[in-house]
């Protein structure tokens with residue numbers, strides 16, 4: 001039976017990846033520190049489908065201090081997704097968190113995986129390493145990396161760390177994810193906030209003019225690329241994982257308004273520090289080496305996220321109602 005260690009298993013992408021691995025018959029150990037970036041209960045909910053599965057074991061712990069040796073005894077494939085994500089908070093005092101959860105944690109994972117004789121670590125880099133590129137789409141072997149945020153710098157540093165351990169015989173495969181979205185998207189991400197705003201009728205903070213574009217990647221596609229990277233023969237050190245659906249934020253607002261049947265209330269704000277104007281991925285390398293191609297179209301993908309946000313709101317309000325009823329009865 002194939003074995004995997006998934007770090008960041010309770011997060012957005014990590015929980016979907018863990019489900020995919022279990023569904024494919026793998027034995028999965030998941031590590032997560034339940035960092036306070038967003039609600040612990042949200043992360044526990046992310047793990048809901050894995051609850052009770054004999055193929056999944058959760059270890060709660062911080063990769064900056066956790067003894068990884070016992071978790072790597074049978075040399076699993078490591079999928080290292082844990083990190084402190086988000087661009088905005090990486091400025092100022094927040095950077096300390098990013099250096100720990102991104103750079104230190106990643107160095108410890110590479111070090112421990114190499115010592116345990118693991119064959120491969122597939123890990124999450126980011127499109128943020130490109131910054132504002134001179135030409136699009138970005139190509140791994142050609143486009144220089146020039147991050148515009150401290151977050152991007154930590155991911156860039158992790159790519160350098162990966163090269164060092166790769167030089168020592170550890171296969172590292174870094175995936176530059178381009179704006180991943182879909183069910184369970186992190187609550188700090190624009191699409192999720194927009195879905196919540198549309199359903200609640202509250203203002204959506206629109207930073208900049210809405211003309212900034214992203215190569216949106218549905219989480220099912222991001223997970224598929226990640227899974228394939230764990231199995232591929234002789235993979236490269238870095239792959240772009242972009243959904244091939246570049247759209248502006250203004251386009252996304254229009255599509256979600258159409259799907260929700262409501263107009264968004266926009267709260268216009270200035271550009272955010274660290275935000276790039278455009279992202280777009282050339283995914284030829286992932287197609288050729290991993291046999292991967294994105295399959296979820298933007299409208300269908302947005303619908304899947306909106307439906308999830310709607311279902312979650314219903315479940316939460318039902319839970320609140322039954323708590324209130326219990327309190328009245330008590």
Ligand SMILES: NC(=O)c1ccc[n+]([C@@H]2O[C@H](COP(=O)([O-])OP(=O)(O)OC[C@H]3O[C@@H](n4cnc5c(N)ncnc54)[C@H](O)[C@@H]3O)[C@@H](O)[C@H]2O)c1
Nearest residue numbers: 008011012013033034035062063082083101124177179180
């Ligand atoms: N979501 C995106 O659009 C996107 C884009 C580019 C790159 N990425 C990268 O993909 C990965 C997953 O992102 P996500 O959106 O699922 O984020 P997420 O915050 O939902 O998941 C990350 C998980 O890692 C855990 N974690 C953080 N630091 C830890 C530590 N020191 N020890 C153990 N666990 C720790 C957190 O508790 C969290 O559950 C991250 O590395 C992120 O930087 C995400």
